[in-house]
Amino acid sequence: MSRHWQTEALVLQVKSMGEDNRSVALLTRSKGLIWATLYGGPKSKMRALVSPFHCGQIYLYTDEVKQATKISDFAIHSYRPEIRENLFKTCAANLCSELVIKTHGGGEIEQLWLYVNSFLDGLCLVNEEAARHALLRFIWRFLNTMGMQPDPCECASCGTSVCSIYNTQKVFFSLAESSFYCAQCSSLGSESKGFFLHKEVVDYLRIITTEAPRVSRAIVLEEAFFYETQDFLVYILQNFSGQRFNSLDVLLKV
Ligand SMILES: [Zn+2]
Structure with a gap:
């Protein structure tokens, strides 16, 4: 049995397959992550269209017996050229693709679709500093879609608000x-493996979690808190998913 079908899709990654063909990872709105083949030589116009971070309506043909899907056409509505014009933005978008692929596009499809596309759209609109903050917010929200996001609001032991402490105190994770x-319960938890984080870092994560996006978008962290947040997120992302992300290594050097 075979069928033609279409869906909204974002191109995550394109790999060479043989001389002329491409293996394409797509985040689709209807089925989440899928792999499809793009046939055609270098002159094929489809090759330029089916490029990373392009988003639009994709037309597919699936051979159910061979369990193979090929791309027939692609009507793009977002090209996002700004991502290619800045090295950090390119690396951040590559990490976004790698996260979705390596975690098999897990979690709730519609939520993942919205997070990923709004992150990529946001990268196109902002300067590099704002893009670096946007990546932190994206990683934190991505942990949520994967069910791996810790609760930044309440102390796990006594239930008081983690962030209602003095700025000079640190929060144990x-x-x-x-x-x-x-702070009071941190002394109990400090024997297990973890981190002490500045209150500002946990408060930032809380605001991303509980406030509207425009509130967290307006916050610019001091440099030291920015890097502490980044190190924390990178660590828990790798630790919880049990994966190494190649694009992270590149990204942290840019
Ligand atoms: Zn407590």
């Missing part, structure tokens, strides 16, 4: 429990 602890 236990890796074993995947939980934050208030």
Whole structure:
């Protein structure tokens, strides 16, 4: 049995397959992550269209017996050329693709679709500094879609607000429990493996979680807190997913 079908899709990654063909990872709105083949030589106009971060309506043909899908046509509505014009933005978008591919596009499809596309659209609109903050927010939200996001609001032990402490105090994050602890309870948790984080870092994560996007978008972290947030997110992302992300290594050097 075979069929033609169409869906909204974002091109995540394109790999060579033989001399003329391409293996394409797509995040589709109807089925999440799928792989499809793009046939055609170098002169094929489809080759330029089916490029990373392009988004639009894709036309597919699936051979159910061979369990193979090929791309017939692609009507693009977002080209996002700005991503290619800046090295950091390119690396950030590559990480976004790698996250979706390596975690098999898990989680709720519609939520993932919205997070990924709004992240890529946002990269096109902002300067590099804002893009670096946008990546932090994206990683944190991505952890949520994967069910791996710790609760940044309440102490896991006593239930008081983690962020209602003085700025000079630090918040303990236990890796074993995947939980934050208030200053009083931090002494109990500090024997297990984890991190002490500045209150500003946890407060930033709380605001991304609980406030409207325009509120967290307006926050610019001091450099030290920015890097502490980044190190924390990179660590828990790799630790919880059990994956190494090649594009992270590149990204952290840019
Ligand atoms: Zn507590």
